[in-house]
Structures are given as C-alpha cells and as structure tokens.
Amino acid sequence: MATSTMEHHTTVEASLFNHTPYYCEENVYLLCKKLCSDGIANPEGSDLFVVFISNEKKQIPLWHQKASKRADGIVLWDxxxxxxxxxxGGDTPIVLDLDSSLPFPSPLASYVSETIRPSFQLFSDYNRLFRVVHAPVFLRCFASDRRHMKDSDGNWNEEPPLHEPIVAEDGTVHNLNEYITISSANAIIDAINSDSISSVKDAIFTQKYGVVIKENQLEELFSQISLE
Known part of the structure; x- marks a missing residue:
C-alpha cells in the first residue's frame, strides 16, 4: 500500500467524499469504501472502524458540527x-467526520476534546455511548432502506442520497436500528486494559454489531488497538 498523506495528518479535502445531509451512516459506508479503493486505507479496510454515537434517549450533544446555527457548532443529534x-507505527488514530467543521481528518485526541468535550458537565440523559464496529464487518453486514427517514404518510423527512439503498451481503435490507439502539446496559463496564483488550478486540473484529463503550473509554480503546 502506498504511503497515505492521511497517516501524517495532512488535511484531505472532505469534498472528495460523498455526503448527503442527515444520512451519516451511508456517508461513512461510502467513505470506507472509497478509502479502501483509493489506497488510503488497507484494501479490506482492516485499519478502519465505524463508530455509532448515541444513547438511550437518542439525544447526544456534539460540538463543531456544520449543521449547527450556533457559533460553537453544537448540535443535539439523535x-x-x-x-x-x-x-x-503507533501514529495517533484519526477521525473522519464529514459533518464536522474541524480539520479533516482530525487526530482522535483533538476530536474528542473539541467535539465530545468530556470535561463539559452534562446531565446524565446526554451522556454519549459509542458502538465500535470493524469496517470489514460493517461493509458486509450493514443495510438501510431509509425507512427511518419517512413520515407516517411515506414522505421523505430529508431528501435521500442518489445512490441505491445499501443491502447487506446476506440480503438484509434494513438493520440500521440495531446499530443506533445503544444502551449503557450493553456497554463494557470494566476498564479496557492489557487483561481485557484481547476479548474486546475479538468482539470488535467478529461481532456484527461490534461493542458498546462509554465516552471515557474511546481513546483508551484505540490506544490499544494496533495493526498486526
């Protein structure tokens, strides 16, 4: 694989990637595909992870989002x-968020600090949870027929992407709800350390829906995942 400028955190034009507002799951699916096909990621996407952010209330505050009308860029997403x-080589992981106004890509630590803002005191209803799925698994298993974006009369709440809906390899046409339904009851309780990382990695690399972690475990997890 050719050396990618992204490994040195040089800014890459987000405009090179497909983006349909309010369809972040499909945007990330296509982004992973393009990173692999363009030689920026490993061909099978083994160095990529898809991360769903939500909680039981489906109310998660994130800062520096382009959709915001506020100066601090905060949005309350579902x-x-x-x-x-x-x-x-141990370089810091990077985040690719097509909806963010931060540099694209951003080092994980900077993204967490600026977008998640863990030091900002939130009511418990707004605590963020993260479902981490290995990209090769996600690209095989994810499916969306976009039903969640239609009202009761079948009209679009937001205009859908121009490309065809994503169908999983096994023929599944919609399982988005299984990815975005995230509960603290399913989150890893123990600290992610040298004793537990092996089982956590096994789950991420093999489980269709990955693992659920709390926001204070995101950097900890990725500091212990490496390319072998």
Missing part, C-alpha cells in the same frame, strides 16, 4: 456516525 482510522 445519533451520529464517524470513521476512525488507525495507522502503522
């Missing part, structure tokens, strides 16, 4: 989806 790429 859910959001980003891509995290890990790099050879």
């Amino acid at each position: 859910y959001h989806v980003i891509c995290i790429k890990i790099n050879q």
